[in-house]
Amino acid sequence: MVMNTGSGHHAYGHEQLARQLTDYFSEQGFEVDLYLLTEANQLSEVVRQARAKHEREGGVIVAAGGDGTLNTVAQELKHSHIRMGIIPLGTFNYVARALGIPLEPFAAAEVIVKGTAQPVHLGTVNDYIYLNNASIGLYPKIIEQRELYNARFGRFRVVAMVSGFVVLMREQQKLKLKMTIDGEQTPIETPLVFFGNNQLQLQDLKLKLAQCVEQGKLAAVAITALSRWQMIKLIHRLQVGLFEQAPEVTSFCAEQIKIESRVKHMKVAIDGEIVRIPTPLIFKVAHNALQVMVPHASTSV
Template identity: 25%
Template structure:
């Protein structure tokens, strides 16, 4: 493992569990073999300013505490640097941490900072905006743009799912266009997942996605309207083979994506863009402290 001599912790204490768990995180990190400079941020508007100040010190390890949206919004600051990212999952879904195999409890996540190894990973991009895990078109942006912030804080994942059910009743399918010109593919869609990682909303949905694959995965729930979307989510939660029945998947380094009508796009849970966009992969642009990788099936196979 790279020797860590300096580390900084930036915590969004306005995330669902950030304020309550900040002191617990600091206590857990007191046993690390390097000092960690804490930087709690209680005003999300000051996160970018805090990151610029912290990164100016060029720490060996930058630990981000918060949810997927917090991590994704700040991850641009690590691109092009030698600083290793550490993840302290304090959000609702914690999909990026799940994709990396990082434990969701504070002690387990801190233990990865102690015993893990730096892993070089890809980031996804929507136009010029980097993201960590997954962007989405469809019901997810509708939920993300309307869910009351305190609902997530008070009721967590259960509250989020309840709000999602309400928004789903108001949702309508749309036309998706992938590519440009004569080769463009058109299809009806209820959800589009632009994925760098496997998890979305805390559920493994895009199992083909790998953080070091060098390609962006666009998975489309295309068949049977809202019924197909319900079936796909249910089958994904239960791990059933039928989760693939209603989906179409595209693999590429770069894809042009449009919808009719134009629709908002949520990027790791935050609505930050609108179609049409170009989705692409930025291969191997950052390093993250992660648990040892399990051997992949292809590596296990014997000749």
């Protein structure tokens, strides 16, 4: 089991929880290796080591943390037979919620012990995967602002919402891009392109594109440059379920989308973390690429 002790707003209690979960899994007959990590950059190497062991011996690699932690573990386990267990400890926990995994840690642990393995789709952009979403433009700036606010006020939903609103109210730079959607090329100027891979998150945002994800396709939206007043109206449309009908919004449902830019690298927000990726950006869906322990009769991401 790998645990990010910095995840969520109850991070101070994670080490004690880790010991209790280890005791629970041991009581259920599992041999448990526990890795407590404070730095995200440690996680990939630890998971690679765990994967090498599990490829020889079998078992489940349990990721205990927020959706960013789950992404890092899934990145290392994709296209393998190794099962992934989830203990949700983040702020939003969209992956667990979409799969019907309980948010209470010991109930989630019981799913790992008694549940079933389910293949799930992964969104991909170049060599990276995303479980919930990936985006360029405004959203990476929102993430950067959120981390500044988190450092001052803690990891709470209201902090995330306020920091996002602050960014949205600023004047935004347009990205001049060339998008190729299933082979059809179109130029676009936009401050934001957003790709979603989590049905529940898209439903929470009242986006009909959730149906696109259900079909195993890429779901994306782009917006035109907006004034502050237009942005406020667009936020209202999002709240009442009319976002996709706004004239400033273009929706895409596709098998593959390529984004080209004059810059050599672009900041991409992936499941709440920011990475710099060489252009062009190629977005696809990797079908049934990850085996996740879920309750019986769960839905798919």
